[in-house]
Amino acid sequence: DVKVTQSSRYLVKRTGEKVFLECVQDMDHENMFWYRQDPGLGLRLIYFSYDVKMKEKGDIPEGYSVSREKKERFSLILESASTNQTSMYLCASSLITGGDGYGYTFGSGTRLTVV
């Protein structure tokens, strides 16, 4: 069964810490995405990557960075965690084109609490 795996389901971090959220997919997908999910706001795109070492900002990149050194792995980095980054973080991957269209495969999410 194809999968997008997020390394942690729950994380609690302190304000000011550097936080790494890891995402791995085994489907050889070109595209990978990081979204955050907040009540009443839906999913908002933070960053995405369409190839190794390539990245593009989404709607809300401030306070975040990403790394994609290998095709299967896409990391989200909170340079200095703040309480307003407490949220559910969702990773997704997709093919660029083809029969899958724009459909995403999602991970189970990481619920991050910054205290």
Add this chain to the structure above:
Amino acid sequence: AQKVTQAQTEISVVEKEDVTLDCVYETRDTTYYLFWYKQPPSGELVFLIRRNSFDEQNEISGRYSWNFQKSTSSFNFTITASQVVDSAVYFCALPFFGGYNKLIFGAGTRLAVHP
């Protein structure tokens, strides 16, 4: 600009009732896809359907049906004879203008089906 509006924040029904989740969108694209995803309590978003804007025929899959009306920019989702297992958050989504497979999501509708 691309926009997806799900005006219903929460819906509560009793098992076996029919329920319709509304989705209204705005897009500058002349051809586009629309999506519905389901997020059960486990957290992982699950793909339900992709609809091409060329095809305005209603689609039915078991108890699920979708009504796409380009004239009113709506893509509504109906669950017939709802079940407790349908309890989830449902998201409607539309690709960003310009491609790269980026999806913009609505705020989501939380459906609670009570026994």
